[in-house]
Amino acid sequence: MINQQILDQLHSDLNLGRVFYTSQISSTNQLAAEWLQADCPNLSLIVADEQTQGKGRSGRKWYTNPGSALAFTLVITNLELPIFLYNGLAAVAIAQALSHFTQDTIQIKWPNDILIVGRKVCGVLTESHWSGDHLLGIIIGIGINIFEESLKFEDNLPFPPTFLQQHTSRPLTRIAVLKQVLENLLAFHNSELTENLLNKWNQHLAYQNMQIRALRSEEESITGLLIGVSPKGQLKIQLPDSSIVEYNANEIQQIRSI
Numbered sequence: 001m002i003n004q005q006i007l008d009q010l011h012s013d014l015n016l017g018r019v020f021y022t023s024q025i026s027s028t029n030q031l032a033a034e035w036l037q038a039d040c041p042n043l044s045l046i047v048a049d050e051q052t053q054g055k056g057r058s059g060r061k062w063y064t065n066p067g068s069a070l071a072f073t074l075v076i077t078n079l080e081l082p083i084f085l086y087n088g089l090a091a092v093a094i095a096q097a098l099s100h101f102t103q104d105t106i107q108i109k110w111p112n113d114i115l116i117v118g119r120k121v122c123g124v125l126t127e128s129h130w131s132g133d134h135l136l137g138i139i140i141g142i143g144i145n146i147f148e149e150s151l152k153f154e155d156n157l158p159f160p161p162t163f164l165q166q167h168t169s170r171p172l173t174r175i176a177v178l179k180q181v182l183e184n185l186l187a188f189h190n191s192e193l194t195e196n197l198l199n200k201w202n203q204h205l206a207y208q209n210m211q212i213r214a215l216r217s218e219e220e221s222i223t224g225l226l227i228g229v230s231p232k233g234q235l236k237i238q239l240p241d242s243s244i245v246e247y248n249a250n251e252i253q254q255i256r257s258i
């Protein structure tokens with residue numbers, strides 16, 4: 001059970017900015033974007049029990065059923081890292097946080113899906129918000145499937161899902177997972193060097209040195225060997241003619257091994 005009182009405790013333990021819990025919202029990223037426009041403090045946090053119009057990457061939807069999952073957004077206004085590293089920061093911090101709860105293999109499907117034994121347990125939507133050419137901040141929206149009911153409405157997904165409780169016999173609570181993820185995010189944001197973060201992103205990367213298909217749009221996909229994440233956070237793929245191409249996160253909708 002998560003409520004405002006529990007979040008207030010987290011707020012003082014972790015030195016967060018503004019903290020808000022709601023039982024139902026359209027999308028925590030949507031509210032976070034509004035907060036940014038209204039000048040909210042660094043490290044503000046929005047947590048929802050249920051999302052009715054949660055947003056996924058590439059315009060996809062993300063369902064959050066009440067009582068079953070984590071759906072939250074962290075707002076960062078004091079950027080400590082180059083923008084392109086925030087996808088990696090989130091992915092590495094979450095991967096390491098989830099490893100506290102399960103022994104099963106955790107990987108990052110570029111840019112920032114988290115897989116446990118090859119199935120998606122968590123999706124991340126990072127967004128930068130600008131006022132003209134002034135960067136207001138970055139929001140990191142995180143959805144983690146914790147209990148089985150989090151998969152309730154999830155048919156026709158582009159990738160097979162799982163939930164964290166399936167990978168441990170220890171009973172989980174959503175607040176324990178939330179706290180661990182936030183602790184890791186804050187620690188990495190404050191101390192991690194760009195190079196270390198890139199190394200960790202690559203170490204956890206799914207499908208490295210494997211043939212993949214990368215969907216660029218509904219009509220266009222490319223196949224090649226996944227080489228890794230470039231120093232700018234891009235996906236590096238070697239094409240059949242041996243040339244190497246690099247893509248930003250907004251240029252690839254989905255990747256799969258083949």
Ligand code: BTN
Binds near residue numbers: 028029053056143144
């Ligand atoms: C994806 O895998 O496509 C990204 C999913 C991101 C979902 C989270 S849930 C909390 C936050 N609020 C949203 O509307 N989306 C993100």
